[in-house]
Amino acid sequence: MNIFATVGRVFLAFLALTGRVAVFTADAVSHTVRPPIFWMTILKQMLRIGYFSLPVVGLTAFFTGAVLCLQIYIGGNRYGAEAFVPQIVVLGITRELGPVIAGLMVAGRVAAAIAAEIGTMRVTEQIDALTTLSTNPVKYLVTPRLIAAVISMPILVAVADSIGVFGGYIVATNTLNFNGSVYLRNTANFITQDDVVSGLVKSAVFGFIIALMGCYNGFNSKGGAQGVGAATTNAVVSASILILGANYILTSVFFAK
């Protein structure tokens, strides 16, 4: 087998896929400014994406904050820097771990659910049915989910940030003998607006990626149950990878010196 042909074919397939995703994205985004806008659907989706993800994201954030606190204490202890625990915990949570962990958890929960739902609608011809009822399926299905995810992810991450810091506080005061009020004062004095805002901007981007990958893979699923299963897997995997990639790019843009 010719290795150049294989590499070329994979590369061309990748370019074609990128093009299709770009066209899909442009179509979906263009509907955000073209009425009618389905407000009720957006609210319903915000509830599904944001509110119902709260338990799992909150729990994850709590344990992440707790373990972060423990590790930083152990590491800092080696050269007597354990007093910096609150500052580093809040920095790590707001800048990186809050948005990324929430993004990955929501990718697993929501991107999969969106892909399965829209994929099933595709294979049972419900998407064609929308067209015959003079409703644009992208406008009705995709755009509301994108809007809902972009709005609800930052709210979700703001809550997750607080819970993460709280998780660190619990460990620090209960097992590491930190003074509670000193811990909180150090946290509040150290944190800047940029730390929080950069994390929230990231989470909005992650929300967009999650909804987009769920919708795109669902929309293009074929076959039957197996096709929907594949779409669900692809949605979660592609959303997770794109989140991690986007996270690096956004971090290097925000904190470029």
Add this chain to the structure above:
Amino acid sequence: MSEEAKTKLPKIALKGVKKRFGPKVVLDGIDLSVGRGESLVIIGGSGSGKSVTIKCVLGIVRPDSGSITVDGEEVSGLRGSKRDAYLRKFGMLFQGGALFDSLPVWENVAFGLIQGRGVARKQARDIAIEKLAKVGLGSEVANLSPAELSGGMQKRVGLARAIAADPEIIFFDEPTTGLDPIMADIINDLIASTVHNLGVTAISITHDMASARKISKRIAMLYHGKIIWDGATKDIDNSGNPYVEQFIHGRAQGPIKMEVRR
């Protein structure tokens, strides 16, 4: 164009419509015209391109070449609001019903009215219940979810949805597939009376010959992406076409080789 000139035109006309998916030629130059108020059935084996033909007319599938006109106007390449206006002429009954399972029955029926035409919800609900009555379903099913209904009832709801917005053209995709013979006959009667009473133009896809005879005045047979026979329903038994003969009698032996892939 005057109304009089319009009525003389065929309602739907396809000329030389071709479509291929990759290497597989699905439609190989379809020529078909359907008159106003006519009920046409397209028969043909699985994978002969029946569904793709209908999807081309609806613009869900874009043909590679050829022309499709409805009321004398070319429809390929319609976009935006023109396409919405065009699609308002149609109602479609899907093979599996394709009901939206997240919505109750009445919202399914009223969907095209609420989303497509901006009818107020309360009024749309009244229309939905009236259309459900037309297909023999009482108002007690209006608030059920489609998953709670049997296959035959789902088909009826699909039919009510197809006629909800008083379309000019209705497509029926395998309306009797998967139903018991009695329910199939009930659906056939519903389709025949709907087409007759509403004066709509209808194209149905089926491979159920009993159904085809009951709901159509004219039958066209599709084989390998071409129309190989087109004539009045009453003449189908004397078609003199070996393909048609084999199909309507359901024989395994004959000129038709069944497609394995679609």
